Amino acid sequence: MNNSIIEILKQKQLDGNGEKYIERMNSISQADVELELSKVNAAYSLERLMTLISPAATNYLEEMARQARQLTIQRFGKTIQFFEPLYVSNFCINSCRYCGFNRKSDAPRTRLTIDEAIADADIIASEGFRNILIVSGEDKEHIGTEYLTKLAEKLRQKFATISIEIYPMSQEDYHTCTVAGIDGLTMFQETYNSIAYKYYHPAGPKSEYNFRILSPDRAASAGMRRLGLGVLLGLCDWRVETLAMAEHSHYLMKKYWRSQVNFSFPRIRPALNTPHDYKHLVNDADMVQMMCALRLCFADSGITLSTREPAKFRDNLINICVTQISAGSKTNPGGYTTEKDSLEQFQISDDRTPEQIAQLVKSHGYEAVFKDWDRAFTK
Amino acid sequence: MDKLIIAGREFSSRLLIGTGKYSSNKVMADSLHASGTEIATVALRRVDIDNPADSMLAAIDQKKYLLLPNTSGARDAQEAIRLARLARAASGINWLKLEVTPDPYYLLPDPIETLKAAEILVKEGFIVLPYINADPVLAKKLEDVGTATVMPLAAPIGTNRGMTTRAAIEIIIAQSNIPVVVDAGLGLPSHAAEAMEMGADAVLINTAIATAADPVMMAEAFKKAVEAGRAAYLAGPAGVKFKASASSPLTGFLRNE
Amino acid sequence: MLKLKINGQEKEFIESDFPQTLSALLAHLSIAEETVVAEVDAQIIERKNFASEKLKPNSQVELIRFVGGG
Numbered sequence: 001m002n003n004s005i006i007e008i009l010k011q012k013q014l015d016g017n018g019e020k021y022i023e024r025m026n027s028i029s030q031a032d033v034e035l036e037l038s039k040v041n042a043a044y045s046l047e048r049l050m051t052l053i054s055p056a057a058t059n060y061l062e063e064m065a066r067q068a069r070q071l072t073i074q075r076f077g078k079t080i081q082f083f084e085p086l087y088v089s090n091f092c093i094n095s096c097r098y099c100g101f102n103r104k105s106d107a108p109r110t111r112l113t114i115d116e117a118i119a120d121a122d123i124i125a126s127e128g129f130r131n132i133l134i135v136s137g138e139d140k141e142h143i144g145t146e147y148l149t150k151l152a153e154k155l156r157q158k159f160a161t162i163s164i165e166i167y168p169m170s171q172e173d174y175h176t177c178t179v180a181g182i183d184g185l186t187m188f189q190e191t192y193n194s195i196a197y198k199y200y201h202p203a204g205p206k207s208e209y210n211f212r213i214l215s216p217d218r219a220a221s222a223g224m225r226r227l228g229l230g231v232l233l234g235l236c237d238w239r240v241e242t243l244a245m246a247e248h249s250h251y252l253m254k255k256y257w258r259s260q261v262n263f264s265f266p267r268i269r270p271a272l273n274t275p276h277d278y279k280h281l282v283n284d285a286d287m288v289q290m291m292c293a294l295r296l297c298f299a300d301s302g303i304t305l306s307t308r309e310p311a312k313f314r315d316n317l318i319n320i321c322v323t324q325i326s327a328g329s330k331t332n333p334g335g336y337t338t339e340k341d342s343l344e345q346f347q348i349s350d351d352r353t354p355e356q357i358a359q360l361v362k363s364h365g366y367e368a369v370f371k372d373w374d375r376a377f378t379k
Numbered sequence: 380m381d382k383l384i385i386a387g388r389e390f391s392s393r394l395l396i397g398t399g400k401y402s403s404n405k406v407m408a409d410s411l412h413a414s415g416t417e418i419a420t421v422a423l424r425r426v427d428i429d430n431p432a433d434s435m436l437a438a439i440d441q442k443k444y445l446l447l448p449n450t451s452g453a454r455d456a457q458e459a460i461r462l463a464r465l466a467r468a469a470s471g472i473n474w475l476k477l478e479v480t481p482d483p484y485y486l487l488p489d490p491i492e493t494l495k496a497a498e499i500l501v502k503e504g505f506i507v508l509p510y511i512n513a514d515p516v517l518a519k520k521l522e523d524v525g526t527a528t529v530m531p532l533a534a535p536i537g538t539n540r541g542m543t544t545r546a547a548i549e550i551i552i553a554q555s556n557i558p559v560v561v562d563a564g565l566g567l568p569s570h571a572a573e574a575m576e577m578g579a580d581a582v583l584i585n586t587a588i589a590t591a592a593d594p595v596m597m598a599e600a601f602k603k604a605v606e607a608g609r610a611a612y613l614a615g616p617a618g619v620k621f622k623a624s625a626s627s628p629l630t631g632f633l634r635n636e
Numbered sequence: 637m638l639k640l641k642i643n644g645q646e647k648e649f650i651e652s653d654f655p656q657t658l659s660a661l662l663a664h665l666s667i668a669e670e671t672v673v674a675e676v677d678a679q680i681i682e683r684k685n686f687a688s689e690k691l692k693p694n695s696q697v698e699l700i701r702f703v704g705g706g
Binding site for chain 2: 642643644645647665667668671672673675680681682683698699700701702703704705706
Binding site: 039320 | 554555556578616626633
């Protein structure tokens with residue numbers, strides 16, 4: 001009951017390569033899948049999720065998509081939330097083997113002053129966005145609580161929600177952030193496989209698996225309302241990663257009932273100076289199965305899809321179970337104000353303007369929501 | 380059957396029994412026995428000094444049953460706390476069914492006073508099992524202050540109407556990290572089975588057994604229903620027949636590469 | 637006459653009959669000690685202290701016991 005997520009994953013053997021789960025999922029039959037799909041509004045269990053992401057269930061994708069769509073519309077209405085990332089620094093002291101911000105990458109680095117960041121944010125605001133995500137490499141000296149507090153206090157005037165996707169912080173620092181108006185945390189574990197984690201994060205503070213995985217606990221305790229989870233798809237077997245992430249989510253939802261869990265699905269995409277020999281790359285059908293299965297286990301969780309994904313893929317998923325998308329994203333600091341050639345974290349695939357994407361969302365019969373909540377009601 | 384664990388203590392039976400409204404201590408004791416219960420609730424009242432009959436406590440074998448004193452009659456937190464302390468002094472037991480019911484007609488629990496009392500009693504070392512309306516937010520707040528269970532009502536006490544609060548209890552069960560004991564309003568074994576099939580950890584029955592024409596036989600019926608419901612929950616219910624659809628309007632794009 | 641308020645009722649005793657302790661009062665009322673819990677002037681009295689708990693005139697005594705309840 002009071003076990004931490006680290007102990008839960010260890011007990012369930014979901015912090016390794018998950019061999020026993022792969023074996024069990026391979027033995028799931030089509031009849032098992034049909035039985036599972038016949039349950040209406042069933043609650044999450046590891047067994048249910050295993051059945052829905054099993055190889056046998058690949059034959060039932062259409063039915064899963066149909067149920068996922070129905071459930072998403074029932075819980076969220078026909079709406080898609082829009083948000084935009086604001087990259088403030090691509091300085092980084094980590095050595096993640098897959099990342100363009102890797103400290104060994106010799107591409108030019110930029111960090112934005114508060115004024116430069118505000119200039120980028122102004123452009124984002126002028127495009128209609130009211131949800132903003134502050135993104136940074138592990139650049140603690142520059143992007144610390146002082147910087148974030150100052151930035152957030154200015155952003156609050158223009159944005160309804162402010163989230164951060166930066167390095168893990170102490171609970172005290174998260175608290176400072178929430179007081180300043182930052183109310184969402186995105187913290188991808190990248191992989192729940194602790195051995196692979198060590199390999200992909202050989203040095204720097206990010207090599208600490210435990211400190212990272214407990215970040216959502218600290219953030220939620222400090223009052224963050226939204227907790228974004230994700231695994232970097234391509235590093236390890238996606239099915240095992242999905243089970244571990246679901247356990248993490250289930251644990252967080254029960255323990256921190258005031259916060260909402262969101263899932264993201266970052267797929268490995270080409271980045272500068274990183275090798276391209278990933279053995280577990282995830283194809284479109286795998287990803288749709290993963291998203292639908294999670295929706296069928298967690299009816300009320302946000303599902304986010306970023307501009308890493310191609311336009312056509314995103315357009316189709318809007319119609320199934322996605323609840324939030326980014327649009328018009330630049331992944332280099334200062335990318336909104338200048339054309340200067342700073343280092344991008346990854347290449348984006350959907351380069352349509354926010355307006356074009358909003359139009360498309362509307363053409364599917366959905367409302368494009370740039371904000372749905374006003375801070376004034378709570379602060 | 381898997382064990383029920385409340386505050387670290389294991390129980391084989393998932394049926395809690397209230398001891399009120401029985402025609403005699405003997406029928407009450409026989410019903411307890413037939414139900415297989417290991418937890419029996421009791422209330423505190425002033426002794427009638429003009430007619431101090433024998434205590435009913437002698438009829439309950441405390442080696443077999445954990446006595447769970449309640450705070451019935453308390454109308455606010457302060458009265459509940461006073462009754463709790465008296466109950467502990469009387470029995471040496473620090474387990475407590477906390478109930479605060481200011482309204483004399485439906486005996487519906489007061490959420491605000493219950494939360495207040497729970498917080499204080501937990502700090503005083505009580506193992507608190509609060510009786511509440513089926514309110515998921517209140518259930519989480521009680522869990523946060525350290526209660527051992529939550530006990531949402533299925534229907535107003537004594538009404539025997541079954542799982543009228545089903546939708547809210549589903550949420551409480553989905554969110555709770557502590558045992559959920561469905562209390563009050565379960566009138567038939569099928570109601571108890573329904574609660575257990577949903578995933579409730581236990582149920583508490585009083586009126587439905589005590590006021591049945593044959594309480595002992597009804598106690599046994601509830602015992603079986605609770606066991607059946609728990610087994611069905613653990614077995615994982617089958618769904619209604621699945622029908623496949625031939626066309627692929629949503630996922631067809633995956634094949635058009 | 638000396639008075640005690642017991643469970644809300646006034647009881648009068650002639651001076652020589654006034655129960656000096658809680659135990660004496662329970663004996664007078666024919667109530668077995670092990671079946672009750674007592675409060676004197678809103679203070680809970682442990683059962684082991686019934687014999688030593690001195691009663692004063694006009695004290696308020698509450699005698700409480702378990703009954704059937706749900």
